[in-house]
Amino acid sequence: MNTEPVPDASGTDASGELLELLYSILRGVRRESGPYAPGQLRFLRTLAGCGCAQRPGSLADALGVAPRSVTSKVDVAEAEGLVQRLPDPTDRRATLVELTSAGHALLADAAHQRHEHIAARLARLPEPEQTELLRLLRVVGAD
Secondary structure, three states, rough: OOOOOOOOOOOOHHHHHHHHHHHHHHHHHOOOOOOOHHHHHHHHHHHHHHHOEOOOHHHHHHHHHOHHHHHHHHHHHOOOEEEEEEEEEOEEEEEEEOOOHHHHHHHHHHHHHHHHHHHHHHHHOHHHHHHHHHHHHHHHOOO
């Protein structure tokens, strides 16, 4: 695989500019998510993706973080009414965490805002160029 810098039409390194542009776009998408930190939204999306109440340790594993990190995220989300703690019916020493209806609504709103932001950016391109951009990003993003 070629790892040499990719020159643009002027002969300068375009890969740095590409990374800066992508980072700028992602920052804009994150700003559209409202006051919630990306890590908090990721925590809530992970919990929603599980489809049922989860133990904090399982969430920590799914997120690849330390259990104490999940505990603090649960504390914040619970204080804001986005999750609730429940007793584990199979182990009275354990606690489960589940999204509340407010948590589901927040995730739906954040997804809608992300979609609107991305759609507005993409609307700058004609349809064929949007299709080509998606194709190229799939190539670059493939493992």
